[in-house]
């Protein structure tokens with residue numbers, strides 16, 4: 775199937791595109807970073823043109839403002855990408871009438887962490903900061919704009935193949951990228967999600 779990935783240059787997007795390609799899917803890897811099919815999700819016209827032309831079967835929306843501390847300093851920027859940008863993708867998907875499924879990658883930051891047990895999709899959200907609030911706003915906009923044609927995956931602490939060795943070596947002296955598997959590989963969630971695709 776034809777899958778359009780937003781934020782393909784990011785940590786999740788990189789591994790996801792490689793995985794989808796390996797499974798023989800046709801991948802349109804978009805990002806506002808150089809080296810990808812150019813797509814700025816904050817530009818509605820651009821997003822509409824891309825989705826109308828590409829007519830993908832599925833859109834996996836990985837593009838996001840992921841700087842949690844930066845979102846506190848500049849909430850407008852976080853909302854512009856995480857809420858408005860996500861709405862742009864959902865609205866363009868709805869307008870294209872291509873029946874595409876949109877997968878929105880969300881975060882455990884939509885919760886306040888006070889439950890003391892594992893969260894389920896039925897738990898009430900209560901984000902404590904602008905990053906979580908902007909991602910939750912994105913969830914709502916996607917839900918309202920594409921009813922019945924979206925999946926929201928709330929994940930936490932992703933660590934793909936490009937998980938920065940620098941961070942690891944600061945946390946665990948002597949640790950290198952090759953020992954990164956000490957962390958559970960959350961990108962395996964995609965193996966499960968992809969099974970939903972025909």
Ligand SMILES: NC(=O)c1ccc[n+]([C@@H]2O[C@H](COP(=O)([O-])OP(=O)(O)OC[C@H]3O[C@@H](n4cnc5c(N)ncnc54)[C@H](OP(=O)(O)O)[C@@H]3O)[C@@H](O)[C@H]2O)c1
Pocket residue numbers: 780781782783784785786787804805806807813814815816835836837838839840855859879880881882909929930931932933
């Ligand atoms: N990393 C985690 O531990 C974690 C945990 C829970 C949920 N998530 C969610 O998982 C998803 C992927 O996370 P990630 O860690 O892969 O993030 P990431 O590495 O920061 O990747 C996000 C990508 O989106 C791009 N992007 C930002 N603004 C854009 C725009 N306006 N138009 C197009 N592309 C844009 C970024 O480019 P620039 O960096 O150049 O701006 C980057 O390539 C996000 O939705 C995030 O909220 C991540």
